[in-house]
Amino acid sequence: MRIMVIGGNGFVGRPLSRLLSTEHEVCVLDTLRYGALRFTGEELSRLKVVLGDINDPDEVGAAIAAFRPEAIVHLAAIHYIPECEQDPGLAARVNVAGTVNLLTACPPGCRFVFASSGAVYKADERPHGEVESIVEPSDIYGFTKLHGEHYVRYMAALRGFPAVVVRLFNVIGPGETNPHLMPEIVAQLKAGYSRIALGNLTPKRDYIHVEDAARGFRAAALAGEVAPGDCVTVNLGTSHAYSVEEVLGRLRRISGLDFAVASDPARIRAVDRPVLAADIGRIKARFGWEPAWSIDAALADLWERPDLSTHLTTKYRLDAEPVPLPRAAPLPGIAAAAAP
Known part of the structure; x- marks a missing residue:
């Protein structure tokens, strides 16, 4: 299967690209905003990497047309909240307009997976559910992600491709x-x-390990049934x-x-x-994923x-010479990958 990972050199994008490339043909589209490629030579031999900016519709259209993806996982965003608050215009251009550019270029039948955020929810003491919890962002980042969700749902219905909105919590x-x-x-x-x-x-x-997050996006891209024109919304966290x-x-x-x-x-x-x-019951039921x-x-x-x-x-x-830290008692018996 041909899968394009937008922002594939990023925090979640890199392990997702590695994971997918063991079984699928993967194209990474990234601006390298956060530095050089961070893949090994062996990993790069399994990846196609395209330098491109989602704010440029021509670059996006050319990259997607050339690769002809069967699934797109869109992870690229300005998601550091203080940066979004300091430059709302940049956040809106990347997180909303950039998403629209990708949706416009999405081929017919291609599953589109959008990385949204738990930041779209109104504050609540209980784990947030996709249906029953109130959607009410309290910051610029949350608003841009909610607006992105709206465009994903609209464009999926308009153009008839399957879509999944993944509301990711803290990685x-x-x-x-x-x-x-x-x-x-x-x-x-x-x-x-x-x-x-x-x-x-x-x-x-709600802190989710980056490898669990990568597996969650893989499941959203490959598992379960999503009908053309439908958009499924799931949370990705630990509860x-x-x-x-x-x-x-x-x-x-x-x-x-x-x-x-x-x-x-x-x-x-x-x-x-x-x-x-996050309430993660729906992603377990629809896509068979759990942390x-x-x-x-x-x-x-x-x-x-x-x-x-x-x-x-x-x-x-670059700061002054730090003071050495005293030792404390270690925590014994930490498993490499234990259940929550």
Whole structure:
């Protein structure tokens, strides 16, 4: 099967492209916004890579016409929330107009999988469901993803291709490209800091391992039945939410390091949901997917092989000599891929 992964060099796109390329013909379309290609030579031998910008309809149309995909997985986006808030126009151009360009070029019968976000939901203490939960974004990123969903549903019905909207929750694990919470923590600790600077500590989030996320998108692209013109919406997460304070406690035990946390006003978000978690019953039922990694296993994997983009770690290397960290008691018995 021919599958095109838009943003295939990114955090989730890279493991997804690797996964798909073992059995399918895969084309990665990426702007390389976050640095050079991060595939090995052996991996590149199984991939077709096209440098292109989804904001350019001619580039998008030419790439899709040349590859003739049977499925498109659209992961490319401006998804770091502070960046979206600082430049709403850029977020709208990439996340909405770029999505429209891809939908316009989508071939008849090609399954279109759109990476949306749990950020489209209204805050709630309970896990969010695709049908019963209120859709009410509270930030620019959430609005752009909701608008993207609207275009996916409309264009799928108009042009008769099957579509899947995947509302992805917080992803953690090796290979992050944006300064989200966990890579920021790990980057500071790996640089040797005994005091790390963070923003809000109380919000609870549903953290899914990046490999589980990649498997979820593979299932959305290949599994189950989606009729031409239909659009299926599913959540992709674990159904378990943890506060920043809880995550820090687990990371202290996993890393064996004792560190202090300082509040950085510059990192505190004016709008931050108290709880964000996914009800994942529908993706299990429709596409046969469920998570394999526990929160502790995911944190351990991130700590042991962070593989962060260089622009996430350089700023800490340039700072003053850090204070060595004292050791703490390690957390025993972490499985590589335990159930949540």
